[in-house]
Amino acid sequence: MATAQRVVVTGASGKLGQFVVEHLVESGYHVVSTDRVPPPPGSPGDFTIADLTDLGQVIELLSGVDEGRAADAVVHLAAIPAPGLATNAATFRNNVPSTYNVLRAAQVVGIRNVVTASSETVLGLPFDVPPPYIPVDEEYDVLPQSTYSLGKSLEEEMAKHFTRWDPELKVAALRFSNVMRPEDYANFPGWQDDAQARRWNLWGYIDGRDGAQAVRLALQAGFTGFEAFIIANDDTVMEGDSADLAAEVFPDVPLKRPLQGRETLLSIEKARRVLGYAPQHHWQAEL
Template sequence: MTRVAVTGGSGKLGRAVVAELLAHGYDVVVLDRQRAPQHDPRAAFLSIDLTDYGQVAEALTAVDDRYSSIDAVAHLAAIPAPGILTNSATFANNVPSSYNVFAAAQAAGIDNIVWASSETVLGLPFLQSPPPSFPVDEEYTVRPQSTYSLGKALEEEMARHFTRWNPSLKLIGLRFSNVMEPADYAAFPAFADDPASRAWNAWGYIDARDGAQAVRLALESTLTGFEAFIIASADTVLEAPSAELAARFFPDVPFTRDVYGTETLLSIDKAKRMLWYSPRHSWRDEVAGTPGANETPRAGGVTTP
């Protein structure tokens, strides 16, 4: 049984990742400041300050009476968005924590690391900085627009060099869209009243359970080196056709391929191709009266202009 350390395992995405890993037979150690009220007792818990390299180095090697080694790391801990703390406080927490995890894992001989990057490196908010094309993909240079996003971009650059130094290392950055749980979906129908309010990320989201699936698949991948993947749900947060929304709010952004119905404008093609990622959950499944999210594209559907 592989032992995975999950930093930030008490958070929204972290709890889903812990549940996913436990369900697939992994031994899990949660590394976080506080234990979640819903903490699964099958997972060990260790309170830690990730900005302290010494604590991280110890946690990724052995802790008396708890465990003797760690095989892989899912690094999810961070101030999760801009505007929660001051810019400098956000940077001072997130970037050093990620460096500490990357460096301590390498020192401990751990060569399997997956961590939470962010959709924000794609240039969010898009209304201020439109993407070069739709669907948005991983093929253009990151363009952070906030201190939070700058930190994520720097983490990706660090990952490139850590893997350059150690060719056997795997560092996969998952650019998660806006993480949602089923309890959040009751608010989704109201987004139709103001579509512009969700244009900042092209109406994207990720169900925490599918985000957890992506983490597990990335951990299980045989890839080496650095890779970044957009991780989003298969659909948008609205019932309006995606191509029509893009034409309305981003009339100058071209399409590189057809987009059908409510298909996401945040391309998950690379994650599907290289990680075998396949979203299983949609807000439409949780809210009565909405059509299915994952209809097969068919003739007569709404496509790109």
């Protein structure tokens, strides 16, 4: 019987991390999860507390010195997860060195399969400066508008160079949209009378279960090198048609192609094409 792939998941106690750990365990992976705080009681997988700003701890974690077996892959979700939750300096000081340490530790240990959480914010959120076109995609240069987003942009740039140094390395940077739990959908009806309320991310979201699916597909993907993927649901948080939303709120932004129904304005075409990503959970079906 084949040994299950050992995957280290950082940020495992976070909103998305809990979905990812559960999904990977259910999918047959041996998950070693880590965070600064424990996950809820009864969470699956093996858990250990680690400070990712300490390179030595990250190397020890990925090399599996206590388990006698190094990890086969790492999913790096740990971060201060949004602007405004800490001072800008504290956010940068935590997030960017932690990602460097994960990439460096993977290099030292010989891990060549890395999935890392980037962010939709690198696309230019909160779009006070309108996007270059709609739907937005991975084809234009990053446009960070906050220190948090700047950090995510620099983390993607670091990953590009780590893969340049090691042509066998794969780093998939998943630009997650606003993560939602099923219970969060009770808030969605309250947004319907004001198109401006969620303009800041083009009315996008990602169900945590679909975010976990994207992580698994990225782990399984066969490419090498660096690739960034927008990960959002295929609909918006609004009940109205996406073309009408775009015309009302961003009338001067060109459409890259005609919009159909309530489709997402955060293009997931690349994730569909390369990863086989297909969202399964939609907010209207949960209410």
